[in-house]
Amino acid sequence: MSMGCEKHDLLSRFMASQGESYTETALRDVVISFLLAGRETTSSALTWFFWLLSSRPDVERRIRDEVAASVWGEDARAYRPERWLDPDPAEATFRPESPFRYIVFHAGPRICLGKEMAYIQMKSIVASVVEEFEVAVDGGYTPRQVASLTLRMADGLPVRVKDFRGGN
Numbered sequence: 001m002s003m004g005c006e007k008h009d010l011l012s013r014f015m016a017s018q019g020e021s022y023t024e025t026a027l028r029d030v031v032i033s034f035l036l037a038g039r040e041t042t043s044s045a046l047t048w049f050f051w052l053l054s055s056r057p058d059v060e061r062r063i064r065d066e067v068a069a070s071v072w073g074e075d076a077r078a079y080r081p082e083r084w085l086d087p088d089p090a091e092a093t094f095r096p097e098s099p100f101r102y103i104v105f106h107a108g109p110r111i112c113l114g115k116e117m118a119y120i121q122m123k124s125i126v127a128s129v130v131e132e133f134e135v136a137v138d139g140g141y142t143p144r145q146v147a148s149l150t151l152r153m154a155d156g157l158p159v160r161v162k163d164f165r166g167g168n
């Protein structure tokens with residue numbers, strides 16, 4: 001296979017990485033090995049793993065916390081928007097994070113095409129609301145998540161809106 005090969009699938013990479021050429025039979029055996037050795041094994045192990053894990057929610061919680069902490073640090077679950085700013089106080093400007101770390105819009109070839117538009121809309125709405133109003137949520141209220149195509153808040157968010165410039 002020539003060095004200019006554009007294909008990046010596993011077999012093409014395998015063929016490109018070898019100095020010598022392989023017979024079709026040898027290549028077929030390599031593919032069968034990958035499929036047999038690599039598919040059933042890991043998927044079976046993971047199936048048993050999730051079955052075992054379901055009996056230990058405490059372990060599941062620890063894994064989740066550890067993953068979150070390794071990506072975002074110990075305060076991963078805290079609402080701390082300053083984390084997006086340049087740590088240099090003189091700068092304090094927004095520092096974009098890799099979409100592979102901040103994945104709400106996903107990343108790679110299927111990244112959200114409306115990301116910039118969504119930000120423009122959301123920023124302009126937040127700016128015009130916050131400029132004029134104070135939006136207060138009852139301290140004891142805990143929103144519930146509705147898992148659907150998007151992550152909605154069950155029954156909306158009950159708030160008390162106060163005119164920031166002195167009205168009601």
Ligand code: HEM
Pocket residue numbers: 103104105106109110111112113114115117118
């Ligand atoms: C907060 C707002 C939004 C979020 C969190 C969001 C999130 C996402 C995510 C996660 C995907 C990837 C889905 C996948 O993996 O296939 C996606 C795809 C997409 N989004 Fe958004 N989105 C938002 C707003 C918008 C807006 C406003 C538009 C258009 C005006 C839009 C247009 C699209 C399109 C066209 C795709 C498909 C991209 C592709 O598969 O090539 N999104 N979005």
